[in-house]
Amino acid sequence: MAETSESRQLLEALARWVGASCPDCLEPLCDHGVLCAVALGLKDLPRCLNCATKGLGRDLVATKNHLARWLAGKDCYLRAWAKADSARCKTPCPLSGLLQEAEIPDEAELAFERTDEKKNDAPMLVHDFGDMGCGDLVLELRQKLRGVAPGAVVRVIATDPGAPEDIPAWLRMVGHILLKAAPPIYDLRKRLDP
Ligand SMILES: [Zn+2]
Ligand SMILES: [Zn+2]
Structure with a gap:
């Protein structure tokens, strides 16, 4: 930009x-x-x-x-x-x-936020939601993310046709970072703030 x-x-x-x-x-x-x-x-x-x-x-x-x-x-x-x-x-x-x-x-934290492509992006958790519709998926995902450490990378697998639009939009809204979207795979990093 x-x-x-x-x-x-x-x-x-x-x-x-x-x-x-x-x-x-x-x-x-x-x-x-x-x-x-x-x-x-x-x-x-x-x-x-x-x-x-x-x-x-x-x-x-x-x-x-x-x-x-x-x-x-x-x-x-x-x-x-x-x-x-x-x-x-x-x-x-x-x-x-x-x-x-x-x-x-602190510098370490900044570096952490900026390294989008670096080694610590290997997903620590994988959740396969199959063809679950996006409304249910978002609720379920939110529930799962509660138990995940801030900054952790989570891979979501979802085949719903609405997922390519809905998952990134929801992540933006709640402040998690979308690292990769290659439907049906979405890697996200849980936000650092509470
Ligand atoms: Zn006001
Ligand atoms: Zn002012």
């Missing part, structure tokens, strides 16, 4: 949404709030970070750490964030310290 188009999208989202109300709590969105929403994939209907986190069923602190790490790796977001810090937020903005407050990621 070209940095320029990502950065343009970001500026468009800021121009469009800063000052608009969060659709859930009706608080106005500041630059920081819009940046977080865009980073979470909500650029078409941004919510404030509290409501977005609740909506995604995530933990707020874990999401903040995750966002801070993610923002720190993207020049266009960092530039926009620096601008947001000097901008029109009402003070004190609870988000302005996000990058400073976040836990400093």
Whole structure:
């Protein structure tokens, strides 16, 4: 993805949404709030970070750490964030310290998150769901993943015709990483956050 188009999208989202109300709590969105929403994939209907986190069923602190790490790796977001810090937020903005407050990621953990193709991607567990329909499959998979360590790689085998769309979509929504999709085989890494 070209940095320029990502950065343009970001500026468009800021121009469009800063000052608009969060659709859930009706608080106005500041630059920081819009940046977080865009980073979470909500650029078409941004919510404030509290409501977005609740909506995604995530933990707020874990999401903040995750966002801070993610923002720190993207020049266009960092530039926009620096601008947001000097901008029109009402003070004190609870988000302005996000990058400073976040836990400093340790190198080992970062390396772990980045090695998508490396040795520790050999699946530790295999679940064959046969031709189970995707609704049931997702429920069952969620149940199985409860007993799996964070960061573990799990191979799912599913022949349902909806699986190539539904499995990646569900993983994205709940925050697990899809390592490989070669229907009927899907390798995923369980997310590190609680
Ligand atoms: Zn809200
Ligand atoms: Zn702000």
